Amino acid sequence: MTQRRGFLAALGSLPILGLDIGWAQAATSGTPPMMGMMNMGVAASVKLAAVDALAAGAALSDLVKLANTSSQPGLFRATLTAAPVNVPLLAGAPTQFWAYNGSLPGPLIEVMEGDTVEILFENRLPQATTVHWHGLPVPPDQDGNPHDAVAPGGKRLYRFSLPPGSAGTYWYHPHPHLTTPEQVYRGLAGAFVVRAKADPLQDIPERLLVISDLKLGQDGRIAPNDANDEMNGREGQFALVNAQRQPLLQFDRGGRERWRIWNASSARYLRLTLPGAALTLVGTDGGLLERPVAGLTEVLLAPAERAEVIVDASGNKGRGELVATPYNRGKMGMVPAEQALSLLSVDFGKVAGASLKPLPAMLRGIDDLGRPMSKKRVVFSENMSMTGGKHSMQFLVNGQSFDMKRIDLVSKINQVELWEIVNESDMDHPFHIHGTQFQVIEREVDGKVAPASYRAWHDTVNLKSGETVRLKMVQHFKGIRMFHCHILEHEGAGMMGQLQVV
Numbered sequence: 001m002t003q004r005r006g007f008l009a010a011l012g013s014l015p016i017l018g019l020d021i022g023w024a025q026a027a028t029s030g031t032p033p034m035m036g037m038m039n040m041g042v043a044a045s046v047k048l049a050a051v052d053a054l055a056a057g058a059a060l061s062d063l064v065k066l067a068n069t070s071s072q073p074g075l076f077r078a079t080l081t082a083a084p085v086n087v088p089l090l091a092g093a094p095t096q097f098w099a100y101n102g103s104l105p106g107p108l109i110e111v112m113e114g115d116t117v118e119i120l121f122e123n124r125l126p127q128a129t130t131v132h133w134h135g136l137p138v139p140p141d142q143d144g145n146p147h148d149a150v151a152p153g154g155k156r157l158y159r160f161s162l163p164p165g166s167a168g169t170y171w172y173h174p175h176p177h178l179t180t181p182e183q184v185y186r187g188l189a190g191a192f193v194v195r196a197k198a199d200p201l202q203d204i205p206e207r208l209l210v211i212s213d214l215k216l217g218q219d220g221r222i223a224p225n226d227a228n229d230e231m232n233g234r235e236g237q238f239a240l241v242n243a244q245r246q247p248l249l250q251f252d253r254g255g256r257e258r259w260r261i262w263n264a265s266s267a268r269y270l271r272l273t274l275p276g277a278a279l280t281l282v283g284t285d286g287g288l289l290e291r292p293v294a295g296l297t298e299v300l301l302a303p304a305e306r307a308e309v310i311v312d313a314s315g316n317k318g319r320g321e322l323v324a325t326p327y328n329r330g331k332m333g334m335v336p337a338e339q340a341l342s343l344l345s346v347d348f349g350k351v352a353g354a355s356l357k358p359l360p361a362m363l364r365g366i367d368d369l370g371r372p373m374s375k376k377r378v379v380f381s382e383n384m385s386m387t388g389g390k391h392s393m394q395f396l397v398n399g400q401s402f403d404m405k406r407i408d409l410v411s412k413i414n415q416v417e418l419w420e421i422v423n424e425s426d427m428d429h430p431f432h433i434h435g436t437q438f439q440v441i442e443r444e445v446d447g448k449v450a451p452a453s454y455r456a457w458h459d460t461v462n463l464k465s466g467e468t469v470r471l472k473m474v475q476h477f478k479g480i481r482m483f484h485c486h487i488l489e490h491e492g493a494g495m496m497g498q499l500q501v502v
């Protein structure tokens with residue numbers, strides 16, 4: 001199998017960081033009154049590396065592909081190993097990441113609709129872990145639930161088949177109890193693409209862009225979460241594309257490209273703009289839309305969301321930049337104002353004057369899921385609590401913090417349900433549920449209802465403060481499904497529930 005970087009057999013050399021979900025804010029002058037009641041902070045922030053400590057401008061790397069070792073048609077078989085790996089980033093000490101097969105991001109898994117996937121997973125981390133197949137319709141016992149941890153040194157086989165109609169842009173990442181945030185921010189996440197046998201856009205050259213977050217200490221170590229990260233979700237000083245800082249994409253595959261973009265960061269919202277190019281949305285988490293949505297000036301990806309975008313640069317000769325423009329997600333406490341962040345440089349030089357056929361008007365049919373037979377309600381909220389003389393922030397689902405021994409909701413297999421997700425908290429939270437793709441029906445803010453403007457498959461949907469989203473979904477397997485906020489620190493702090501499908 002291809003490995004960009006060698007393994008480092010340095011198990012156990014890394015101190016395991018205790019995840020402290022408690023939070024307290026330092027009482028600095030200018031602190032808002034409510035925040036001023038807090039005690040001193042829990043985790044001191046480490047000194048971070050300068051933002052130019054990583055070189056920018058190298059040619060964009062393609063993702064490393066996970067090789068299929070099976071010669072049987074319809075079977076994809078491979079081995080995936082999670083282990084520490086040392087990467088020289090700063091002069092002096094190398095940075096220890098945790099990676100799948102030594103690769104950052106994890107190797108791309110690319111299969112066809114209808115394929116059976118067999119992944120032999122080996123855990124060489126100093127912690128228990130699981131592999132969760134985010135967005136894919138896999139049975140609960142193969143989906144890397146926290147209940148099914150693989151111990152350090154352990155192995156397990158994940159096996160599932162991907163049905164026709166499941167072509168789309170997915171990913172995989174760990175989902176162990178409590179340590180998911182840490183394992184992802186140390187580097188464990190990879191892209192998973194399911195291809196259709198007939199794809200109406202197959203003539204358009206494709207790019208895969210996995211955007212991830214890195215918070216790097218001056219000492220070359222991946223910085224632990226501080227109190228602010230625990231509250232607002234972790235955002236490092238770097239947003240990387242295919243693990244590179246601001247790489248250069250040569251737009252030389254024709255006047256337009258199809259970009260699959262993953263927001264694989266812990267908590268960063270990506271409000272993507274690319275001046276100089278026309279953006280057309282053609283796909284979401286679970287594959288193609290019914291019809292292209294043209295004329296976009298930005299695409300917002302909340303943590304865990306994916307998009308397929310046609311980038312048309314046929315009228316452009318110069319340079320462009322893919323920028324994450326400021327997005328206010330209602331962070332709490334003393335946080336600096338949101339800054340624009342350049343993710344990728346684009347050289348349009350070779351596409352001037354290219355003439356392009358129009359995109360197909362229809363990409364595929366997506367049937368309305370139909371009349372819901374029952375209804376569910378999920379409320380996200382925050383609560384300030386006092387434990388041991390220290391204020392801490394709780395992130396709750398239906399008033400409760402996650403309990404692995406508690407089933408929160410029960411659904412019937414193969415039954416269409418209407419889910420109403422309500423955000424009663426002060427910040428944005430992306431709702432995600434395992435095992436299925438849903439259809440967003442409408443959004444409501446201040447009593448004003450706006451129907452979804454196009455039909456699409458999603459497994460993650462963002463909720464602004466005060467917003468209600470109604471969606472329809474069906475679960476096709478019996479067993480336990482997790483649903484949670486995909487700001488990973490919130491999930492880790494308990495903003496997660498369990499659905500039992502019977």
Ligand code: C2O
Pocket residue numbers: 132134173175304432434482484486
């Ligand atoms: Cu991306 Cu519960 O996961």
Ligand code: CU
Pocket residue numbers: 132133134135432433434435
């Ligand atoms: Cu998931």
Ligand code: CU
Pocket residue numbers: 395428429430485486487490491495
């Ligand atoms: Cu959240």
